[in-house]
Amino acid sequence: MGKGGEKGEESGECKAQIPFYTWEEIQKHNLRTDKWLVIERKVYNVTQWANRHPGGHRVISHCAGEDATDAFQAFHINPTLVQKFLKPLLIGELAPGEPSQDRDKNSQLVEDFRTLRKTAEDMNLFRASPLFFSLYLAHIIAMEALAWLMVSYFGTGWITTLLLACILATSQTQAGWLQHDFGHLSVFKKSSWNHLVHKFVIGHMKGASANWWNHRHFQHHAKPNIFKKDPDVNMLHVFVLGDTQPVEYGKKKLKYLPYNHQHEYFFLIFPPLLIPVYFQIQIISTMIKRRFWADLAWAFSYYMRYFITYIPFYGVLGSLSLLTFVSLFPTMPRHNFWKVKPLVKSLCAKYGVQYEEKPLGKAFVDIIGSLKKSGDLWLDAYLYK
Template identity: 55%
Template sequence: MGGGGQLADTPEAGSSRDAGVFTWEEVQKHSSRKDQWLVINRKVYNITQWTKRHPGGSSVISLYAGEDATEAFTAFHPDLNFVRKFLKPLLIGELAAAEPSQDPNKNIAIIEDFERLRVQAEKDGLFKTKPLFFCLHLGHILLLEILAWTLVWLWGTGWTVTLLCAALLATSQAQAGWLQHDFGHLSVFKKSKWNHLVHKFVIGHLKGASASWWNHLHYRHHSKPNVLDKDPDVNMSGLFVLGAVQPVEYGIKKIKHMPYNHQHQYFFLLGPPLLIPVVFNLQILTTMISRRDWVDLAWYVSFYLRFFYCYIPFYGFLGSVALITFVRFLESHWFVWVTQMNHLPMEIDHERRQEWLTTQLQATCNIEQSFFNDWFSGHLNFQIEHHLFPRMPRHSYHLVAPQVRELCKKHGVPYQIKSLWRAMADVVSSLKTSGDLWLDAYLHK
């Protein structure tokens, strides 16, 4: 199950394995695609073969090759004892007694204080779900769907009714997006299998997307937020340059796939309107078919069968296609602004292997709390707390936030809170700043 056979193929690794004791320097050497070790609680594991079977996706666990993965391991897995059963065959040794428990480049005091905060949050019941909260959230999504159909059934297919129907459906889709996010992070049920099952229903049948596609992308984002070449959310395929580092690198190399100094303007044409209707839909179909993920494909098809069954009698086939496209168009604007306002204006850089708290805080900010902001963003206005505790039910974010702020203050880690409008405006201003950096480097370096 583990990489034992492969490990013995190299004399250096073989001799170390016999001793079963490693230094950080040696662990860090094993970070290539075909040779991957990582450390969890001072134990050293060879994950080279296991990556292909990792339920969260091979790319997620590979991000920690050559590193200490203790904090990420604890953050993502609800049942640590269960997961350790899979780790046992991969164990090849432990860190030498003289080696620090964490990567020497990390701040041990921050790591220890954050772990105490996490343990206290567990004791305070902040990881326990309130079933009524999620039932009500699902109920209001279904109610929006019913209202949209009822409007057309009662008052016909005029422009006013159709626009109102599309707005209700887009709202339902956006809110279903936040709900699938809860199940995808295993933050609703105690048992992971129930979260996975309901996740497939919500993202597949209620939204027409793929759970596996979402998991593989989103967990990579959480593992290394705003890290170039590792976080898929900052991989813009050459359409945009982000942060302060990438624009200068592109400029020096004379890379000009787009007129990046105007990216804050063409963002309005390429970003919000196209992400869900075009980019995500193509990615979802390609991923399901290439991976032969027939279960997700069946859920995906069930959404469209239900939608067309409901609306073809009123709009015909082409009219129904136009309706769902317009709904996706509206939803895409909602989704892009909410997801980008917490991350895009923050630090975007190459891997620096920092402790979990610092990594997440440099890449995320919060939006002011209000009933509307909570609902509008699916509580992702508490993006900092969500990134620090991805398994925590969202109704607990506001309870742990004061403790997180105190911890950040103690260690001098910036904790940013913005208004909703300021955060959205910062998306555009950050794109302009990055574009200007690119132009300066392109012309003068």
């Protein structure tokens, strides 16, 4: 009894020695040479570990000085395994009086969202269908093989070329979405298997680098549509979107923008230039103009207004439907998005967030309207501010 009591007292002393930190202190450690973050109320110093982070140092660095609980759960398919790497980095805990969320988040909404995620896990919505992805890969390979056989048998005539353009455009687009699935670790339970097939699909079928894609795309989901942090919109003066960037660059008298400058002539002079349209599709599909995890309620309200839940074209645009759920659940297999949709709609209804669904035509009208609005804002700032 005596020894047991001494051991208990010793454990209590060790536990009492764990330092507690306030958010004011934690938020100071968000520098390149000093990075702290919080996961489930535990404080970790990731300054040295950031350079060894498998997802890249920028992804984890973006969460420095912040609560990274939701991002941690969203990106890791085996959190228990990752916890082993976190133990040596533990330096303390949040002080008892401190809220679990930072930067004035709606704590009740965050808890409700985490409950929603737990419900999705209990429904096995994070479990992929091997048959779905096997058939998906098989039909892409079949289309690629058909294209080669057509060239070898029929040659390169105009009719053959037009047919091949349709077949290869479809197969390459679908291969792009398939590599996206494996890159998101949403197919296999082991990360290494996902990475292996991802390298095959993007490398051998798309001719791109898996490491390059991971480096950029993980940052995109860590800070969706955050200028200077999300590589997909960090195009400096090239793609200026939204309400604030056009005004900012208009005041600086920058005028070499692809569609903001004299926007009324954009589609007349450059009909093949669809890159800005692609970026607008992506922005409107996810519609997260500032860090998602920083203000979940605001994000729900903003992007749900332009939420595209169904796009009936398989070939070039197929898989854009339900794209928003990738930001909510990055590792969820896409064939389960429609199952989690009612849960998300219910959460939106609870907090009075408008949940809007649009047909394809209306979505493209809104895209053109958004482009015109950005151009008008830039032009006004350029001329008068």
